[in-house]
Amino acid sequence: MSKKFLLTFLVLFFCSALCHAKPQNYSSSRLPTQKNEDHEFESYKPVTTVKISDPYEKINRKIFAINETFDRYFFEHVAKTYRKTVPNPARKLVRNFLSNLSLPISAVNSFAQGKIDNGLATFSTFLINSTLGVGGLFNIAQSKGITYHFEDLGQTLGYYNLDQGSFLMLPIIGPSTTRDFSGWAIDKAINPLSFNALEIGGNHDLVDNQFIIATSSLYSIDTRESLIDIIDDIRQDSFDPYATIRFAYLQKRAREIQK
């Protein structure tokens, strides 16, 4: 009887000690020392893993400087004038229209990645906005709760683990990588609402060249307008705007592929 009692008591005592043991809180149990901080820095998990491969950095920086000059003396003024003269509701319609044009290719890329739900949502958005939304001017699909995230060929290639390649700073276009630029060029070529290289609809010229030039120009101005505040901040705050833009671009792309 006493042996049983002792055994039960020991087991209960052992278990209660475990129950009341506080998990070691690394950061609050002692004052931070150099060793603690080194451990914290080592255990820090980045938001997304970014690999910076920039073997053409010298020439990229030269192109960046040329882009900056072009932007400061011309393009920035065009974007700021656009913002000043066109009211926000009208700019929103333009953005909706331009965004709608790229939805078919986004849907194709979603399906290519096996993201069926997103592909269907993207395609439905295109159909609804093109019809009920008067050629894409109004985002009726979003008001009905249909959401999607944009996918392009660069993201599809990244999804299948194709390496991003080298960082590129392209004239006028800006930051990209060998993978993303190739993806962008192919998307542009095969998009039926652009160059339509695959002759979808039985006709190579589904839309005429003037439409392509007009929408491409409008797209550039709209994009630059959306980046006015961000670029102003980078120019004012950054020690090395090229390095800031390079990292931000690569991190954003890595995140988009992860989604």
Added chain:
Amino acid sequence: MIKKTLSKFILVFFFCSSSIASSMAFAQSSEESEVKIFIENVGNQIINIANEKTLSEAKKREKIINEIDKVIDSEWIAKFVLGKNYKNLTDLQKKEFIQLYRDFMINTYGPKFKNYNGKKFSVNEVEKQSSFYIARGEFLPKDSNEPILTDFRVKKKDGKLYVLDFIAEGISLIETQRSEFNASIDNEGAEVFLKNLDSKVKKLKTNKK
């Protein structure tokens, strides 16, 4: 008799295991709640200051800077953003950099928050990652229904919570700065970098936005 003792032992063992598991889960979820409340308070306090109509722009700027200074661990962030280059600085340069970086952070990013006169800020989820927490939130601007995804990386130090990073739409502030500062030091050297940081801070302090 052995069977009875064994079954009692198994019963007691499972009781204690479930107590440990539930107490640990409770401790974790209460820490995550603490982080959620902390970040929501910080976010909404800044929105309240930005929305305050009776305050001048300069006063708003000053109040927001003070709020941010209270909640960030600028020393930790300073050491993080320099990475390997921090270890190569002299003790005097380390001291100088930590002070300059704090002034740079609060005077650069503080004033930007006065434009955050949005509707609401809320935290949807808190995730523990080793010794840090990621609070995933969204900020709903006044003139749009599209939320801006804003996450915060948080750490507990000496029983108090501190913000280490601000992540907007997937882009981390301190990781971007780390890349930028190290590129600058690699190209120009630490001495020139510290001089540039010093003149930037002086310019920010005299700049009234």
